[in-house]
Every structure is written in C-alpha cells, then in structure tokens.
Amino acid sequence: MSTRLRINGKSHQVDLPDDVPLLWVLRDNVGLTGTKYGCGVAACGACTVHIDGVAVRSCQVALGDVDGDITTIEGLGKPGAMAVIQQAWVDHQVAQCGYCQSGQIMQAASLLAENPSPTDADIDEAMQGNLCRCGTYPRIRAAVHTAASKMKEV
Structure with missing residues (x-):
C-alpha cells in the first residue's frame, strides 16, 4: 500500500504493507538511521521518535497507524546548529x-x-x-x- 508520511518537515512516499513497523520504514526505506533498533518490544527506548511532538517507540508503531508529523533525531537540530x-x-x-x-x-x-x-x-x-x-x-x-x-x- 502506498503511504505518504511527513518526516522532519519533508514529505515521503513509501509503498509498504500497513503492518511494517515505523522503525524499519525510517531506517530501511527513508534512510534515517539515527533511530536505532534495540529490543523490538518497546522496552529499551532506542527507537524513540516523535509523532506530533509525542514520544513513541517506533518499533511498535505500525505504518498504517501513523497519523501525524514524525520527527526523528535528524529533525531536532539543523546542520551546524544543534537543538x-x-x-x-x-x-x-x-x-x-x-x-x-x-x-x-x-x-x-x-x-x-x-x-x-x-x-x-x-x-x-x-x-x-x-x-x-x-x-x-x-x-x-x-x-x-x-x-x-x-x-x-x-
């Protein structure tokens, strides 16, 4: 299924099943590897991103459940100007x-x-x-x- 996501202020189109975890969409399909895989069960927090400013564990958020703007670690600051x-x-x-x-x-x-x-x-x-x-x-x-x-x- 084709899904449009807004990640770090930019629009991204991905053609993946709705049950793919957001973590793998970010890392493997969008190329944002700052978000890490740690445990896969939302117990460690290494995969934390924001959806509409709220911290979520991206390993447990299915692509089809994403409703809002996503911010990853790459989206917090700007090149040459950290948050x-x-x-x-x-x-x-x-x-x-x-x-x-x-x-x-x-x-x-x-x-x-x-x-x-x-x-x-x-x-x-x-x-x-x-x-x-x-x-x-x-x-x-x-x-x-x-x-x-x-x-x-x-």
Whole structure:
C-alpha cells in the first residue's frame, strides 16, 4: 500500500504493507538511521521518535497507524546548529557508546515540551523506559536540567 508520511518537515512516499513497523520504514526505506533498533518490544527506548511532538517507540508503531508529523533525531537540530537538548548532551558528555542516545534525546525533548521545569523525579519518571547500558543516567539528568534552563533563556 502506498503511504505518504511527513518526516522532519519533508514529505515521503513509501509503498509498504500497513503492518511494517515505523522503525524499519525510517531506517530501511527513508534512510534515517539515527533511530536505532534495540529490543523490538518497546522496552529499551532506542527507537524513540516523535509523532506530533509525542514520544513513541517506533518499533511498535505500525505504518498504517501513523497519523501525524514524525520527527526523528535528524529533525531536532539543523546542520551546524544543534537543538538545545543536543548541545546539553555534548556539554555534559552524556554519550559513551552512544547507541541509545538518539532515543534518550528524543524522550528528553518530549519531556521538556510538556514540562519546561522538570524536577529530578519528573526526569526519572519520563526517562525510565529508556535504557542506557553504559549507565550515564546522572549525566542525562544533568543535561535535561541544563537544556531546561537554556530553553527558558530563549
């Protein structure tokens, strides 16, 4: 079936069955490989993207169920100008292996869109479904606080 998607502000036409997970559409058909495959059962958060600004696990969203604009990690910032949350990740040296970080950033961006002044508890709750094998959780929390502060300055 032919489906038109709006991804990172651009229109994409894909000819795939409705039951194909959005993750594979993004990676294999559209060529946006920043969204990672981790577990395939929505337990790790590596595949997190936004649909109309809401964080979703793209491994569990069927193409036929997509209703709204999709934003991937590639759509957060612009070449030469990272999004505030991305810059906070760099400033706090969050990434070690880096595999889970696109999903972490997308989840954090969704949190900050909903709650521009999160507490530690808010951050922990929002980020609990995103796993980091390297254990950079204290840096993630610090980066979210920094991004929240910088977003208030703008």
